[in-house]
Amino acid sequence: MHPPKRRKPPRFQIYKDIGNKPYAITAGLSFVFLLAVWSLLSYTEAVNPVFLPQPQRVLMELIRQLGSAEYWNHIGISVFRVSAGFALACLIGIPIGILAGTFKFGEALVEPPMEFIRYMPAVAFIPLIMVWAGIGEWAKILLIFIGCFFQLVLMVADNTRRVSQDLLHASFTLGAGRWKAIETVIIPAIQPQLMNTMRLILGWAWTYLVVAELVAVSSGLGFAIMKAQRFLNTEQIFVGIIVIGLLGLISDRIFAFLNRRLFPWA
Template identity: 75%
Template sequence: MHAEKGHGARQEAAAGPKAGGGPRAVAGALRKPTRRHRIQIFEDIPKRGFAVTAIVSFLVMLAFWSILSYGNMVSRVFLPTPDRVLHTFFDLLGTQAYWHHIGISVFRVSAGFALACLLAIPIGLIAGTFRFAEAFVEPPMEFIRYMPAVAFIPLIMVWAGIGEWAKILLIFIGCFFQLVLMVASDTRQVSKDLVQASFTLGASRWQAVQTVVIPAVQPRLMNTMRLMLGWAWTYLVVAELVAVNSGLGYAIMKAQRFLNTDQIFVGIIVIGLLGLFSDRIFAFLNRRFFPWV
């Protein structure tokens, strides 16, 4: 009998809150993991903690770079030290020629991206709203988007020559087909209940598109444009391979010829900073115009 009681007690202890203690014990048991483990799936963290973690991630990258370069694990000809890159960074930014490179690159990216948005957003909205348009538009877009933009360079040089339009057109091709598909996907996520409600209130088909679909898709559209602008910056160096004598891509290629790796690093960092700046502008506009998201 004593053995059976002991065995039963052990079973109750192993069963935990299910065996006794009532709802409070169950709730306490459910709360314990939350207290122990601060990192939860999809849980927010304080803004200060997020900022500190982001800074630490950059410091880790800088530390790894410093160990490789200062420790002579990699030749400084191929991996310059951080202080050398920083010195070159300020030297180049102190010249008018480098600011000209920055300005022309910003123009090319902005023009190619704006042209892609001007054409792709209406097409994507129509393809995402109407099934017939989806069947007509998306299959060729899906086919072309897998073609590398670099492969179009010979055709672009035949079509547009070697002037500014060639660079802008390459960035446009790199963004347009992807943007059409992403905008169509964003449009299909609009609640159909909202559209049906507008029909119930007497809206016509185009009125429903104008007053329901377009306003509802705008926050997602802003995020999509923000992502696509990052892709536009990645196509910059490729675009500036086409018979150029200016731009950040040209400066990087010129530095590569003479093995000036510190200038290559500076060009890459400047492109990253410009991309980050443009990304923050879109993030600010998204919060400013769509604070409810």
């Protein structure tokens, strides 16, 4: 008689849910591990403190900066630039993506140039952006827009193509026309995945922030980081990076919360 097989722990089963509490503990431990590695390298001075400051020095600098109205101004203008560039990309890119994913003509018209342009680094557009939009706020917003737009169009087109053909055939059977099917079947069907796509694109928008704030700026988190780099103030560099990461994480969690609330069936 064979002994009973040992069951694998749920955390090592493919796609198996491990529950909210173990998930939260594991996520917390991953941050603790990163902090432990950072502390080990900095406190033992395995890395020169000029290049890797100690965690408590970065924490003290973070508290000092957040107590400054000037730093909150940097945060506010950076949030505005990211939000504006992201919103503009969604406003223009989502309808174009739906067009490309719905009609073969739209796919042929839209996707080849999008596939071509998306491999061009956004930073390479800076000289053109300065010619087109000058060095004002529009230049920063436009760079973030360029970094998000082309990827967004292709991802929305892919989401649209994944809509079940059975749903479309059922709508046609019930008398829906082309545009009615798009309105009542395709757009509602892609909404949960579209929210996830927008969540990913917003993450990319935050990664383009520092690049966008290289263009003749005197405010913003990217400006604060570059200013600190000129004076080799590593604590302020770490603070800027951490604040951008926290803002990105907050925006990501907002999208995840909205997705769960608006589309619980997904």
